[in-house]
Amino acid sequence: MEFKQTVQRLAALAQENRLTVFRLLVQAGPDGLAAGRIAEALGLAPATLSFHLKELTHAGLVQARQEGRFIFYSADFAAMNDLIATLTENCCGGEPCLPVCDNTCKE
Amino acid sequence: MEFKQTVQRLAALAQENRLTVFRLLVQAGPDGLAAGRIAEALGLAPATLSFHLKELTHAGLVQARQEGRFIFYSADFAAMNDLIATLTENCCGGEPCLPVCDNTCKE
DNA sequence: TCCATATTTCCATAATCATGGAAACGACGT
DNA sequence: ACGTCGTTTCCATGATTATGGAAATATGGA
Numbered sequence: 001m002e003f004k005q006t007v008q009r010l011a012a013l014a015q016e017n018r019l020t021v022f023r024l025l026v027q028a029g030p031d032g033l034a035a036g037r038i039a040e041a042l043g044l045a046p047a048t049l050s051f052h053l054k055e056l057t058h059a060g061l062v063q064a065r066q067e068g069r070f071i072f073y074s075a076d077f078a079a080m081n082d083l084i085a086t087l088t089e090n091c092c093g094g095e096p097c098l099p100v101c102d103n104t105c106k107e
Numbered sequence: 108m109e110f111k112q113t114v115q116r117l118a119a120l121a122q123e124n125r126l127t128v129f130r131l132l133v134q135a136g137p138d139g140l141a142a143g144r145i146a147e148a149l150g151l152a153p154a155t156l157s158f159h160l161k162e163l164t165h166a167g168l169v170q171a172r173q174e175g176r177f178i179f180y181s182a183d184f185a186a187m188n189d190l191i192a193t194l195t196e197n198c199c200g201g202e203p204c205l206p207v208c209d210n211t212c213k214e
Numbered sequence: 215t216c217c218a219t220a221t222t223t224c225c226a227t228a229a230t231c232a233t234g235g236a237a238a239c240g241a242c243g244t
Numbered sequence: 245a246c247g248t249c250g251t252t253t254c255c256a257t258g259a260t261t262a263t264g265g266a267a268a269t270a271t272g273g274a
Contacts, residue, residue, distance in 0.1 A: 052232085087187070088191055154263075
């Protein structure tokens with residue numbers, strides 16, 4: 001993953017409201033959630049949420065699809081995996097990162 | 108890992124100069140590097156680097172130790188592993204995150 | 215003690231970011 | 245075509261962040 005994109009994705013997640021949105025979308029699964037539902041869950045003004053969703057989509061971490069009058073946003077799991085893989089490399093200098101794998105890869 | 112700390116650590120890494128510093132420190136290994144060497148490597152003004160190092164140490168991602176006249180900074184691998192583990196959980200909803208593990212945990 | 219070196223703190227400045235009201239846009243039902 | 249609902253864009257505002265010059269602090273050597 002490219003350096004600038006890594007920074008952009010980190011920045012997209014490095015904000016309380018956006019990280020909350022992303023977690024919500026991960027929980028929601030591949031179908032995602034309509035913007036309105038997200039705004040409701042976080043108690044944000046429509047304009048504010050729209051700003052954050054743009055930030056996340058711009059970074060490639062979430063995807064938008066129109067469905068009727070609604071716009072559904074969903075987490076891009078592959079993009080998140082790319083990010084985590086990049087961080088793991090940077091963290092471990094290319095070596096396997098045992099503690100992380102012990103926690104997440106068992107069984 | 109706590110939510111706010113996660114945001115703080117993401118924010119610490121979500122800046123080109125700081126991510127570069129962190130990667131440099133990961134490369135440098137447990138001994139780390141003196142602040143001056145880092146400034147030299149990045150071509151930053153001392154005050155600017157000091158600001159970024161404070162940001163990283165405050166987030167708990169790097170550690171500082173005095174050695175003679177120098178201050179050596181080193182990556183805190185455990186903290187980075189915590190961060191990655193937290194992101195992996197958020198990314199995969201608690202499920203194992205196969206693509207990441209395939210890339211990083213083999214052999 | 216005095217000087218040189220390494221690093222930080224203080225401060226001001228410019229740039230970027232977060233927020234939400236109001237207006238615009240787009241899709242649907244009538 | 246009209247009204248409504250969901251969402252975005254436009255815009256202004258306040259807050260936070262990044263940058264580096266200059267002064268302060270700390271360490272070690274002469």
